[in-house]
Amino acid sequence: MRYLCGKLFYLSFMNSTDVGQAEIHTAEPLVPDPSTSEFELAIDKLKSHKSPGTDQIPAECIKAGGSTNCLEINKQFISIWKKEILREEWKDSIILPILKKGDKKGLIIIEAY
Numbered sequence: 001m002r003y004l005c006g007k008l009f010y011l012s013f014m015n016s017t018d019v020g021q022a023e024i025h026t027a028e029p030l031v032p033d034p035s036t037s038e039f040e041l042a043i044d045k046l047k048s049h050k051s052p053g054t055d056q057i058p059a060e061c062i063k064a065g066g067s068t069n070c071l072e073i074n075k076q077f078i079s080i081w082k083k084e085i086l087r088e089e090w091k092d093s094i095i096l097p098i099l100k101k102g103d104k105k106g107l108i109i110i111e112a113y
Helices: 002-015 036-044 059-064 066-083
Strands: none
Touching (some): 036 059
């Protein structure tokens, strides 16, 4: 019975002439574009005196850019948000293990000759 219902649905769907009216269902909720105020809040929350990422731009420079910098970052981010494509450079990350004092487990020490 299930097979027959599935086949009938498939045939009725394939034979429908009104293809433009088909509904698109997605598991992802519709999320609005990030607002400028969200970016301002995120930039304000950046911690100062921390090492920069692979772009070598410290948080102090981003904060010092003010609202002009925030608007430009917002424009770039919304463009990426809509295209859903990240630049390859942004996929890089730096991972450093932070060991407790006296904990040498998992640490490889390379001695110079």
